[in-house]
Structures are given as C-alpha cells and as structure tokens.
Amino acid sequence: MNNFAFQTAASAKQATGAFRDDKQAAYLAGGTTLLDLMKLNVLQPSQLVDINSLPYRGITETPDGLRIGAMERMSDVGENALVMQQYPAISESLLLAASPQLRNMASIGGNLLQRTRCGYFRDTAFPCNKRQPGSGCPAINGENRNHAILGTSDQCIATYPGDLAVALIALDAVLHLESAKGKARRVPLLDFYLTPGNTPQRETTLEPGELITAVTVPAAEHARKSKYLKVRDRASYAFALVSAAVGLDVQGGTIRSARVALGSVGTKPWRAQAAEQLLVGKAATEANFRAAAALALQGARPHKHNAFKVELAQNTLVRALQDVAG
Amino acid sequence: MHPDTFDPTAGGPPPEQRPDDGSRRTFIKQASGILGLAVAPPFISQAEKLAAYTGKVEGATEMKLKVNGSIRTLRLEPRVTLLDALRENLNLTGSKKGCDQGQCGACTVLVDGRRVNSCLTLAITTQGKEITTIEGLAKGEELHPMQAAFLKHDGFQCGYCTPGQICSAVACVQEGHTKNDAEIREWMSGNLCRCGAYPNIVAAIKEVAGKGDGKS
Known part of the structure; x- marks a missing residue:
C-alpha cells in the first residue's frame, strides 16, 4: 500500500476542507472497500480523512418514515x-451481506x-475502462460469469455487487448529501447511480468531496410487506449471483x-418500474408474477458465461413476490 | 486486567457488577485490576484524542493503542493496519494474516467488544478503543471457556484459523447468535477453515453458549 497523509475530521467542514486542498483525498469510514482496493493499488489516495467522528448517527422513525444516519454500521x-419490523427488505439485505465482522x-x-467486484477492475495487470478510462474491457470477451446483463455498454459490463442499495432503491430511498461548500441536497437513490455508457469511471452523481449524511425511506404498506x-x-x-428486493401491498387479492x-x-442497482406497473391492479397470482419477471428482464443482454442469470433472476423475482404475497 | 476492559467471558454484567462470590477468580480480577491501574497511565479521553489528531499526520507518528488492557505506545505510519501493528510491532502473533483482504477472518479481533477484521482496520483509527486479541482471552493459566471448548471438541486441525475463530466465536455468543446450529454457522461464516473443522467448531460454540446466559 502506498503511504498517505491522515487526519481525523472533527467536523464536516474540516472533512470537506481537506478535499478543497487535496483533490486526491478520500474519506475513510469503515474502510472495508477502500483499504482492500488500496492494498491492490486500484485506489491510491494521497490522504485519508477519517469521518467516523462526524455526528451522522441514529436510526429513527420520522413522520415520513425511516431515517438512517450515514455513519451507522450495517450490523446495527x-x-x-x-x-426489521417496518422495512424487512432493508434488514434482510444487510444481514445477508458480507460477514458479521465486515458488517460491524x-x-x-x-x-x-x-465499488464493483469485477476481477479485472481489481487486478492492475489488466486494462479496465473503469479504472483507467480508454484502456479497454477484458471482461466482455473474458471471464464474465458474475457480470451484468442489464445496463451494460461496450465500455463496461461490471455489475453493481451490493445488497443494501437494491432494497433501498426498491423502497424509494432518498440520499441526503452535503457538498464541499456546506450545501445540502437530496437525491432519490434512483437518480444516484449511473450506467457506464462512455464514462464507466463515473458510478454515481456524487460530487468530489460531497458527503452522504443520511438515508431516508418513506413508510408504506409495500415497505412493511417487503x-x-x-x-x-x-x-x-x-x-449474489442474482438478488431481488420486492414489496407488495395486496388488498383482497388485488395488488x-x-x-x-x-x-x-x-x-447499477436495478429498479424494474415497468414490472411494477404491470402488477398494479392485478391479482397476486404466479402467472402475473411470471409476466412481471419476464418484463423486468426484457432488455437483458447476456455474455458468454452469464446467460443463466436471465432465468435465475426471473425465478428469484417470482419466488420473492410469492413470499410477500403470502 | 484494567477494570474497564471489555470482559470476553461476559454474557452477564461486567465483573465489578456481579455479586461478589468471593472466589479466587474474582480476587485475581480485582487484584490484577488494581495492578493494571498502577501500571497503565490514565487513558486518553475521546476529546483529547480528537484534539490530538485533528491535525494532518504525514509519515510515522506516535500512537497509543490499548491492547488486552494495557496501553502500548507505538510509532507507526498511518498505513499500518491493526493486524500488522499487533504482529510486527507488539509481537502478538496470535492474530493471523490469511488473505489480508477481509475474506478469511483469520485476523479477527475484538474492538470495543465487537469483532472486526484487523487486516482492514488502520491501527491509527483504533486509538481510544479497547482491543482484545486471542492473547487477551485467558486469565493467566486459566483458559477462556471458548478456548477450553475448542480443545475439548477438537475444533481445529492445523490451527491457523483458530485464533480468529475463537475471537469471532466469543463475540457470536455475546451477540446471542447461537439459537441453533444453522444460526451459529451463518454468524460464523466470516471465518473460513480450510481443514473443515466446522462441525467441531459449532459443537464448541454450542457448549459455551449453553453454559452461558441461556441464549442458546
């Protein structure tokens, strides 16, 4: 690992200030992705700014729903x-992720x-458009069993590997951000992640130096039954090979x-809104779930080793919908 | 042991709050607590820690780590992981470097009572926290119940993953994730054993959990 400067930020102002002086700085929270990628020389920040002392804490019920401070840990x-009671998909996505140690x-x-778990991204011996724009994508004609079948481009087919974001994006979560200039803004998670297109190095709409301060999720019957x-x-x-986050509000057999x-x-975490629209007003039957699942995977473009994901994703979606329809 | 040190034997209240049974064990704890106080300088508060480290650090810097109850002063670069600090600088080689990527759990230690991968933790960020390694679990010659249970149930073969397994298992019991074999396996999934001693590891954890606070 390259050496770096280090500071503990006592305030958001100090944290974002470090970025104004040093564009190669990175924030350190749990460090589980950052240190891993730094050891591989995939990331080489000049400075780490420890933000664990920032007061972005609390898991609270608000009049609108749920608010989670960005510095809360996955396990908590x-x-x-x-x-667990009101947003089960969120709890499940966290407890099925990583290991108890990493969640702590x-x-x-x-x-x-x-970041992505594409093996080529993690290995600096290979070119990678995400790591080094314009260098090429060995995954497209290489080992691509774990790769994406939706939202790919001829620059990048890496899949978003996380669990929590899938549950949050299904339940209309909103990110609360604070810019390097101290300006607050809110971004629906649906608008936060980017498909690779011609700029695979850019994965989110987060600005340099911007901090995530909280996540909010609206309360809803489909969140309670998720x-x-x-x-x-x-x-x-x-x-995951594939995963599904679903929520249903079924009244008298009708969705x-x-x-x-x-x-x-x-x-990116993949919301299937066309499938949702198909289900609304219909009966909660396996036939309708199958139709929705087929629609969700309609645009899928598999590669050599990951064609199995098309059917696996549909079956996973159907089973998840059947489980919540109960 | 410092009196406010995390007590890995717990399940119940910390030792000083337990009814005084006047046992040898209690006496040793109290005595070593007093001794610990005499040796250890007053521990830096959170506020002092912040004041000391809000400045930018470049290159090797002095840091104080509280490991197994005693304060250790080290001069390290910020890039040094807790695992390397323990093994290379403090000669606590019980914690093992398996994958060095957070995938195997051999480096598991307890920080403020929570199990973490010390290979993905920077030593500099653990100042002001209680670090407990495998070396800190036994009370003198008396093994921690989890260590004794691993011996009794033969919960290892080559032994390389064992310190991480035991630290993780101590936390697993404390967390109460020991309802049945399936739950123990799920909550121990961050510790890999290439010899495949899993059934015996589960048996050891089950025994300790059963003896503890009825969470099993």
Whole structure:
C-alpha cells in the first residue's frame, strides 16, 4: 500500500476542507472497500480523512418514515427493531451481506459507495475502462460469469455487487448529501447511480468531496410487506449471483402497489418500474408474477458465461413476490 | 486486567457488577485490576484524542493503542493496519494474516467488544478503543471457556484459523447468535477453515453458549 497523509475530521467542514486542498483525498469510514482496493493499488489516495467522528448517527422513525444516519454500521441497522419490523427488505439485505465482522465495520454511506467486484477492475495487470478510462474491457470477451446483463455498454459490463442499495432503491430511498461548500441536497437513490455508457469511471452523481449524511425511506404498506431474496454459489458470505428486493401491498387479492428491484444483474442497482406497473391492479397470482419477471428482464443482454442469470433472476423475482404475497 | 476492559467471558454484567462470590477468580480480577491501574497511565479521553489528531499526520507518528488492557505506545505510519501493528510491532502473533483482504477472518479481533477484521482496520483509527486479541482471552493459566471448548471438541486441525475463530466465536455468543446450529454457522461464516473443522467448531460454540446466559 502506498503511504498517505491522515487526519481525523472533527467536523464536516474540516472533512470537506481537506478535499478543497487535496483533490486526491478520500474519506475513510469503515474502510472495508477502500483499504482492500488500496492494498491492490486500484485506489491510491494521497490522504485519508477519517469521518467516523462526524455526528451522522441514529436510526429513527420520522413522520415520513425511516431515517438512517450515514455513519451507522450495517450490523446495527440490520438488527434494528424498527427496520426489521417496518422495512424487512432493508434488514434482510444487510444481514445477508458480507460477514458479521465486515458488517460491524462498514458504514451505511460507505456501503452505498462500494465499488464493483469485477476481477479485472481489481487486478492492475489488466486494462479496465473503469479504472483507467480508454484502456479497454477484458471482461466482455473474458471471464464474465458474475457480470451484468442489464445496463451494460461496450465500455463496461461490471455489475453493481451490493445488497443494501437494491432494497433501498426498491423502497424509494432518498440520499441526503452535503457538498464541499456546506450545501445540502437530496437525491432519490434512483437518480444516484449511473450506467457506464462512455464514462464507466463515473458510478454515481456524487460530487468530489460531497458527503452522504443520511438515508431516508418513506413508510408504506409495500415497505412493511417487503423482502430481499439473495441467491449465491455458497450458503453464506458470498456476493449474489442474482438478488431481488420486492414489496407488495395486496388488498383482497388485488395488488395496490408494487416495488421491484434486482441486484447483481445490472450495472447499477436495478429498479424494474415497468414490472411494477404491470402488477398494479392485478391479482397476486404466479402467472402475473411470471409476466412481471419476464418484463423486468426484457432488455437483458447476456455474455458468454452469464446467460443463466436471465432465468435465475426471473425465478428469484417470482419466488420473492410469492413470499410477500403470502 | 484494567477494570474497564471489555470482559470476553461476559454474557452477564461486567465483573465489578456481579455479586461478589468471593472466589479466587474474582480476587485475581480485582487484584490484577488494581495492578493494571498502577501500571497503565490514565487513558486518553475521546476529546483529547480528537484534539490530538485533528491535525494532518504525514509519515510515522506516535500512537497509543490499548491492547488486552494495557496501553502500548507505538510509532507507526498511518498505513499500518491493526493486524500488522499487533504482529510486527507488539509481537502478538496470535492474530493471523490469511488473505489480508477481509475474506478469511483469520485476523479477527475484538474492538470495543465487537469483532472486526484487523487486516482492514488502520491501527491509527483504533486509538481510544479497547482491543482484545486471542492473547487477551485467558486469565493467566486459566483458559477462556471458548478456548477450553475448542480443545475439548477438537475444533481445529492445523490451527491457523483458530485464533480468529475463537475471537469471532466469543463475540457470536455475546451477540446471542447461537439459537441453533444453522444460526451459529451463518454468524460464523466470516471465518473460513480450510481443514473443515466446522462441525467441531459449532459443537464448541454450542457448549459455551449453553453454559452461558441461556441464549442458546
């Protein structure tokens, strides 16, 4: 690992100030992705700014729903009673992610900013358009079993690997951000992640030096009746092959509202709004769930090793919908 | 042991709040607590820590780590991980470097009572926290119940993953994630064992959890 300067930020002002002076600085929260990638020389920040002392804490019920401070840890949010009862998909996505140790370390803000797990991105011996724009993408004609089938470009087919963002994007979460100039803004998570297009190095709309301060999720019946289903090669402690986050409000057998998102199939956490629209007003039957799942995967473009994801994702989605429809 | 040190044997209240049974163990704890106080300088408060480290650090810098109850002063670069500080600078080689990427759990230690991967933790960020390693679990010659249970159930073969397994298992019991075998396996999934001693590890954890506070 290259050496770097280090400071502990006592305030957001100090943290963002460090960025004004040093464009190569990086924020350190749990460090579980950052230090891993620094050891591989994939990331080489000149300075780490420890933001763990910033007061972005609390898991609270607000008049509008749920508010999670960005510095809360995955384990604490995953086992929080309010989250478990009112937003089960969020709790499940956290407790099925990583390991107990990593969940104790990783912050909510950092989790949402985790990088792709494409093996070529992680290995500096290979070119990678995400790591070094214009150098090429060996995954397109290489090992691509874990890669994306939705939202890809001829520059990048890496899949977004996380779990939490899939559940949050299904439940209309909003990110609260603070800019380097101290200006606050809110961004729906749906507008936060970017598909690679011609700029695969840019994964989110976060500005340099901007901090995530909190995540809010509106309360809703489809949030209370939500689920995160993760399918893996191993029983535990593995990234998803595919995952589904769903929420349904079913009254008298008819679907009043639906939320559908997929993980590890898209280049970003993949919300399937067309599938949701298809379900609203319909009966909660397997046939309708199958039709919605087919629509969600309609634009899929598999590569050599990941064609299995098309069917696996549909089956995962159907099972998740059946589970919440109960 | 410093009196406010995290007590890995707990399940119940910290030792000083337990009814005084007048046992040898209690006496040793109290005695070593007093001794610990005499040796250790007053520990820096959170506020002092912030004041000391809000400035930018470049290159090697002095840091104080509280490991297994005693304060250790080191001069390290900010890039040094907690694992390397323990192994290379403090000669606490119980914690193992397996993958060095947070994937195997061999480096698991407890920081403020929570299990973490010390390979993905910078030493400089653990100042002001209680670090407990495998070396800090036994009370003198008396093994921690989890260490004894691993021996009894043969919860290892080559032993390389064992210190991480035991630290993780101590936390797993404290967290109460020991309802049944499946729950123990799920909550121990961050610790890999290439010898495949998993059934015996589960048996050891089950025994300790069962003896503890009825969470099993």
